[in-house]
Amino acid sequence: MKDISKGVFRLNTEEDTRRLGLEIARACEPGDIIALIGDLGTGKTALTKYIAEGLGVTEDVISPTFTIVKEYRSGRLPLFHFDVYRLSSGEELLDIGAEDYLEGKGVSVIEWADIVADVLPEDALIVSLEYAEDGNARTASVM
Secondary structure (H helix, E strand, O other): OOOOOOEEEEEOOHHHHHHHHHHHHHHOOOOOEEEEEEOOOOOHHHHHHHHHHHHOOOOOOOOOOOOOEEEEOOOOOOEEEEEOOOOOOHHHHHHOOOHHHHOOOOEEEEEOHHHHHHHOOOOOEEEEEEEOOOOOOEEEEEO
16 A cells, blocks of 8 residues: 555544545555454444545445445446454465455445454554544544
8 A cells, every 4th residue: 555644643534534445545555455453333344434445445344244345446446345343363364365455456445353363464454443532533543
């Protein structure tokens, strides 16, 4: 991933989340992996929607909770959106053929990536989403 700002960002509004998603999308190149970590409701799917917007995806982006992965091919790069909440390990992810996506020519966004961290490459962009200490916003740690 080229030229992405790293650090901790406060997401006070939906527009803040959108700006971060668009910035991530601008930096995306074929084969990039974005690992999203965070509790329920911290904005993983919302951030994915804005990454998709930044890539030019025209389809509605929804969480692939029951299908594990959804493909979106209308943008400048294919987007492979994973929700691995129902998996128990990285090995399970590989068993379903995910390496074809992860090593492909698109961008893979993985929600609940901490579950499969053992099989993610070192150069994956990790975005940890948390509720801010004051409870009025969220923070995104981009690493």
